[in-house]
Structures are given as structure tokens and as C-alpha cells.
Amino acid sequence: MIKGFIFDLDGVITDTAEQHFLAWKKLSDEMGWEFDREVNENLRGISRMDSLRFILDHNEISLDDETLVELATKKNVVYQDLLNDITPEDFLPGAKEILTHLRTEGFHVALGSSSKNAQKVLEQLSATGYFDVVGDGHSVTKSKPNPAIFLFGAEKLGLQPEECIVFEDAEKGIDAAKNGGFYSVGIGPYERVGHAHLRFDTMAEATLFEIKSYFKDLF
Template sequence: MVKFEQYSGVLFDLHGVIADSSQYHLQAWHQLADELGIAWSSTLNETLLGMDRPEAVVTILKAGHRLDQYSEEERRKLGEHKNQMYLELISHMSPVDVLPGIIDFLDELKAQHYGVVLASASVNAPLEIKKMQLENYFPLIVDPATLSHNKPDPEIYQRAAEMLKLPSDKCIGIEDSKTGLTAVNRSGALSVGVGETAEIASATVKFHSTNELTLAGIREQIDRH
């Protein structure tokens, strides 16, 4: 039986959980598609979030039936070009981009001596954390470049738990997407979903917004299970 007391680590996704920087990613991907003459669609808008850069480039090129026109090296350069556009967009990030309630929750975790790790698929996560002045909360950040598999594979959450020297089942993983929650669930961590009902259906603990995130709120839902 799951008990709240067994958890001593919290593993955070970034986009949609700590900051709404996913909008900048989509804007940069949209710009790349426009430059390539590939029509943007609601499908691309929904599927690109959470993908790593090479996978996203392939997805956009496939949408425009252009994949066979680009070598692997050319696709890599397209990804780098998108990243430069993204870096320009997030250069304006600041503490005002932190989602509601997150600072209070991080302060609560610190006061209660929980271990905290950032488990984001974005290689730019350390820069975003710095822009939002959250470095003191996240001394530990998984480097996605060291991983073999991206979400929904559980590797990133298993690595995050290892950084805390904890087994995954002693950790709580917080996500806002189906893909991310699949990764958390597969890792063995307790899944906490934040966001729209359909998107977080697979989470064990569910909140509509980051403003609701508290240890007491997590405990209450675990006890109900």
C-alpha cells in the first residue's frame, strides 16, 4: 500500500510545471516550419511538445513530406537553427515566468528537507532556471544529452532518482503531459499530474493548476487511494 511518508524526493518537469516556456518552443518550431514552407497544424502543435530536437525536426519534415530531402547532418543543422530562435525567445525570461504557486511549493519542499531534481528533456533547462532565478532550488538537473532514451521512456526519471541516491518508488514525479506521465509511471515514481483532465488522466495524483500543489494536497489524494 502506498503511503505518503515513503516519499522523500520530488522530480520536476519544467515546461508546463515550473514555467510556461512550452509556448516559446512551439513558437520557434512554428517559425522553422514557416521557413521551410511547411504548413503548421494543430497536430504539430500537440505532438511536438516533449519531443527531443532531432525527433521534432523529423516530425515537421514528415508533415511536409520533405524528410527524404534532408540528410541527417542537414536535419541536425535545422535543429540547431530552431534552438537559436528559441534561445532568442527565452532571453527575455525572468522570475515573472514562474507559474503560480511554484515558489511556495518549492519553499515547502526545502523546509521539509525533500530532495529536488529537475528532469526536463530540454538541453536549455539550466539556462531557463537561471533566467527565472531558481538555481538555489535546483542544484541538481538531469542532463538529457547523457540519456539514451527520451520520454515516454522512464530513463530520465530513473536518473533523477539516482541523483538523489533514492529508489524511484521513494520519489514523486510532477508532469503536465501524457508523455511525461507515462515516463513517471514507468519509472515507479508516484505520478502527479498538473493541467487539463484528459492530458493528466494517467496520473495517480491530479491538480488542475500549479497553484494547488502542496504536500498536504498530495497526501490527501494518496490517503484517498
């Protein structure tokens, strides 16, 4: 039986992709690196350090670990400043509704995000009250597609993976959910998250009614 839900943050609850893009773009321009929206799309769902390594690999650049940390920190300062613009109006359509329904019906809810700024984003959205557990980039060391962040959330909720449904918008996120033995709901195009158990184009379509209808044998 499904007792818990675990949500990714970016692209599921809200969309901070633009803030990430602008922060990486500013750093890349300062460093003279090639970086555009096509490259940025490959950063969806992965950690800050892994994102930086991807950009460096794309530019065929190698840097020592100390410099990597300095640059990642520099990007994050820009990103955090941009996060101050987020308000409770910035929930993705449908996200607040399903979180409210889950609260009303007594389901356990966790966040499972690779972002180290997840707590800040939730506070800006006034969304902390919807989550029993917040798993973020500080909670585990291994990034998606490793299932560590979702396993962390399930453990803190006191549930087994097969008792949870994961919401994700990234290919690596769906991979992580499946690798951990979770049921998965993909948000986004088929070519990105079509391997999820169930897929919707947007969160607005992913109502609790639709979820229960599809996984009817699990409720």
C-alpha cells in the same frame, strides 16, 4: 516513504511553450512547412530532434541526418534568444511555492526535463537553488516515454523510484514516470494526464498539503 520530488520544466515550473512554438513556426515558415498550434501541441514533452521528426512526418518530408542536425540547431538559436525574455516573474502560479515548501521540509528535489536549455531557463528564473540535481537533455539519450531522465534524477538523489513523486504536464511524461515505477502527479486536462496517480488542472492547485493528503500512507 516519499523522500524526493522530480519536476518536469515546461508546463510545470514555467511555460516556455510559446517560445518553442514561435521558434518552430519561424523555422517552418522559412522552410515552407505546414505548422500550427495543433501540430505544436504534439511536441509537448519530447526532445528537439523528436519534435523536428514529428513536424517532418506531418509534412511527409524526409531529410538526411546532417540536415536534421542543422535545422534543429537553427531552431534552437531562435529559441535561446527568446529565452532571454524570461524573468523570475515567470514561474507558473504555485510552482515557486511548492518548491519553497519542499526546501523548507528537507525533501530532495530534481529536475527531469528533456530540454537541453533547462539550465538556461532555471538561471533566468533564478531557480537553480531549488534543485539538488538537474537532469536535462544532456543527461540521457532516450526521450520520454522512456523513463531514463527520471531514473537519472532518482539515482543522483540516491533514491529509488518508489521513493519519488514526478510532476508532469505531458502524456508521454506521465507514461515515462509510470514506466519507471514512480508515483506521478499530472498537471493539465484529464484527456492528457488523467492516467497519472493524481491530477490537478494547474500547479496552483498542486500544493504540498494536497499531495500529502492524497499520498498520506507514503509520508
